[in-house]
Amino acid sequence: AQGSHPIGHVSRRAPAWKRAAVRAINAPLKQVFAISEYTRGALVALDVLPADRFEVLYDAIQPPPLAGAGEMGTRFRQRFEIPPERELVTQVSWIITEKGIPQLLDAAKIVLRERPGAHFAIVGNGAGETEYRQRADSLGIAKSVTWTGLIENPMEHGVYAAADVFCLASQWQEAFGWVLAEAMAFEKPAVATAVGGIPEVIEDGVTGLLVTPPHDPTALATQLLRLLADAGLRRRMGIAGRKRVEAKFNLE
Numbered sequence: 001a002q003g004s005h006p007i008g009h010v011s012r013r014a015p016a017w018k019r020a021a022v023r024a025i026n027a028p029l030k031q032v033f034a035i036s037e038y039t040r041g042a043l044v045a046l047d048v049l050p051a052d053r054f055e056v057l058y059d060a061i062q063p064p065p066l067a068g069a070g071e072m073g074t075r076f077r078q079r080f081e082i083p084p085e086r087e088l089v090t091q092v093s094w095i096i097t098e099k100g101i102p103q104l105l106d107a108a109k110i111v112l113r114e115r116p117g118a119h120f121a122i123v124g125n126g127a128g129e130t131e132y133r134q135r136a137d138s139l140g141i142a143k144s145v146t147w148t149g150l151i152e153n154p155m156e157h158g159v160y161a162a163a164d165v166f167c168l169a170s171q172w173q174e175a176f177g178w179v180l181a182e183a184m185a186f187e188k189p190a191v192a193t194a195v196g197g198i199p200e201v202i203e204d205g206v207t208g209l210l211v212t213p214p215h216d217p218t219a220l221a222t223q224l225l226r227l228l229a230d231a232g233l234r235r236r237m238g239i240a241g242r243k244r245v246e247a248k249f250n251l252e
Contacts, residue, residue: 031053032053080146087118087165089111090165095122095147096126121159167224175196181249185241193212
């Protein structure tokens with residue numbers, strides 16, 4: 001169950017007969033896997049199957065070999081003309097409001113005021129790209145924000161390897177947050193909003209930093225600045241993140 005709706009989804013506000021019909025349709029399902037505890041709770045709340053038929057099976061990735069990651073990151077930076085000395089914050093997501101692009105750009109302005117050598121890469125595409133490019137320009141940070149467009153396999157193209165800090169500023173309830181596991185597999189510390197299943201992926205203060213409240217750009221900037229200012233902390237969290245992926249989110 002990738003999102004919060006199982007087969008035969010129906011609102012809890014639906015008439016009793018309709019909910020009963022959906023339960024009947026779903027009845028043959030002996031077990032449903034949810035990709036996080038958050039998702040399991042959302043499914044149970046829909047009351048379309050007995051709660052004991054839902055079980056958590058976390059999303060997973062194949063942890064990549066780290067040999068050669070430095071070269072991959074260098075190639076990514078060269079491709080998009082991001083200087084090697086820049087402290088790079090990267091987000092991989094759709095370019096839509098729900099992924100927190102406005103909050104990330106507002107946070108970027110705060111970060112750049114204190115650390116003008118920082119740089120932001122937003123990897124992905126989406127309906128809001130033109131609007132948010134204009135927003136970056138109006139904030140006066142356009143030269144410090146790179147929009148890469150869609151990169152179909154960011155793991156293979158150095159997206160994570162190039163980053164100093166990974167960010168996911170989601171405003172909606174992420175079912176899991178797959179890109180966080182990918183970034184952690186490359187030993188990158190993550191800063192992400194504490195929504196949905198994200199707190200199950202990031203161990204706050206160990207593999208990354210959670211942001212609350214999620215809609216506050218200042219809170220996001222504070223956590224980003226904390227990591228950008230401390231290379232040792234980034235390294236420790238990065239190593240811990242890789243170990244967490246290998247232990248909990250490993251495809252094998």
